[in-house]
Amino acid sequence: MTRLVWPARPRALLALPFAVMLLVAGANMATSSRMGLLALYSLGPAFASVAGSARRALAVGATALALCMLSAAYNGIEGTSRQIAAMFAVLGTTAAAITAGAVRRRIEHELSDVRSIAQTAQRVLLRPVPTLAGPMRIAVSYTSAAAAARIGGDLYEVAPAPRTTRVIIGDVQGKGLEAVETAALVVGAFREAAPDEAKLAEVGQRLERSLNRRLEGEEFVTAVLVEVDDEHCVTLLNYGHPAPLLACADGTVVFAEPPQTAPPLGLAALGPDRPVPYSVSLHPGDQLLLYTDGVTEARNRRGEFYPLAERVGLLRHPDPEQALEAVRRDLEAYVCGPLTDDAAMLLLRYR
Structure with missing residues (x-):
C-alpha cells in the first residue's frame, strides 16, 4: 500500500526551538545571574515537541543542555544547585519531547494508512x-x-x-x-x-x-x-x-x-x-x-x-x-x- 507523503512543516515552526533558546541566551548575557534564566532553556525542547521527530527533539535537547552549561560558566555558577536544577529541567523536558515526537509520528503513520484506504475506497466507489x-x-x-x-x-x-x-x-x-x-x-x-x-x-x-x-x-x-x-x-x-x-x-x-x-x-x-x-x-x-x-x-x-x-x-x-x-x-x-x-x-x- 502506498503511503501518503505528508506536507513539509513550515520552516518557522522548525526553527522556533532554536530561536527561543537564542533569546534565552541573549537575555542571560544581558542580565545578572540572579535572574535565574537557565531553566528557560527547557523551552527549546518543549517547542521541539510541536514539530519534528524524536531524533530532532533529542538534538534540540542536547543543544539546550550545552547552552545551559555555557551560560552557567559565563555567569560563574557552575556546579551550583541553580545549574543542576536547570539541567534537570532541560533533561526532563527533552525526554517528554522525545516521547511526544515518537507518539505523534506513530499516529501520523496510522492516519496516513487510513487516508490511503479511504482514497482507494473512493477510487472503487466513485x-x-x-x-x-x-x-x-x-x-x-x-x-x-x-x-x-x-x-x-x-x-x-x-x-x-x-x-x-x-x-x-x-x-x-x-x-x-x-x-x-x-x-x-x-x-x-x-x-x-x-x-x-x-x-x-x-x-x-x-x-x-x-x-x-x-x-x-x-x-x-x-x-x-x-x-x-x-x-x-x-x-x-x-x-x-x-x-x-x-x-x-x-x-x-x-x-x-x-x-x-x-x-x-x-x-x-x-x-x-x-x-x-x-x-x-x-x-x-x-x-x-x-x-x-x-x-x-x-x-x-x-x-x-x-x-x-x-x-x-x-x-x-x-x-x-x-x-x-x-x-x-x-x-x-x-x-x-x-x-x-x-x-x-x-x-x-x-x-
Whole structure:
C-alpha cells in the first residue's frame, strides 16, 4: 500500500526551538545571574515537541543542555544547585519531547494508512466516469465535507450503453462509514441494473429492492436517475432529490422538476406512489447539471443559500471539467471556508 507523503512543516515552526533558546541566551548575557534564566532553556525542547521527530527533539535537547552549561560558566555558577536544577529541567523536558515526537509520528503513520484506504475506497466507489457518451460530454466534481478522508455519502455513476446512457446521482442520509457503505450498495446495484433493464423505472425498482435488503429504520437515499437516448431526449426519475438544472444555449435556466413528488429510495413503503418518469429535450449547447443538496444548501455568513441558478454563467467554459471547477471554487468562496456537507456535481453537455 502506498503511503501518503505528508506536507513539509513550515520552516518557522522548525526553527522556533532554536530561536527561543537564542533569546534565552541573549537575555542571560544581558542580565545578572540572579535572574535565574537557565531553566528557560527547557523551552527549546518543549517547542521541539510541536514539530519534528524524536531524533530532532533529542538534538534540540542536547543543544539546550550545552547552552545551559555555557551560560552557567559565563555567569560563574557552575556546579551550583541553580545549574543542576536547570539541567534537570532541560533533561526532563527533552525526554517528554522525545516521547511526544515518537507518539505523534506513530499516529501520523496510522492516519496516513487510513487516508490511503479511504482514497482507494473512493477510487472503487466513485471511479472516473467517461468523458464522452454518445452525443454528451460528461464532467464530474466531488467535494467531501470530510476533507481528510476525501470520501462521503454522495454518489454518482455513468453507465454507457449502445443506444442510451444512464446516469445516477444521489445523497445518502447520514454521514460516516455507514453512509459510505450505503453509497457503495447503491452504486453497485446501479452498475448491475443499468445495462440490463429495458426501462429506467425498472432500474429504480432494482435499486429499491437492493436497499430494502440492507437498510434499517429510517435510512434512505435521495437520487435522480437519468437516461439519454440517441434522439437527445432525456428521461428523468426523481427519488426525492433536488431537481436538475437545465441551462439552455439561449440563456434560459429551468429546474427540471418532477410532475409529482416521490419518496427517496428506501422509503417507498411510506409514499403513496412511485416516481413518475418525465422527459426534457436537449438541443446543441444545452447542459443538464445534476447536483446534491450540499451545493444548493450551502450558506454564506448571512445564512443565505447558494444561488445556483444565478451562477449558470460559470458553466459556459468550453471545457466541462473546468466549468464545474469554476462552480466549485465559487461555492467555496461563497461559504468563506470549507463545506459542511458533501457536494457532488455531474454535468451533461450536448456537444
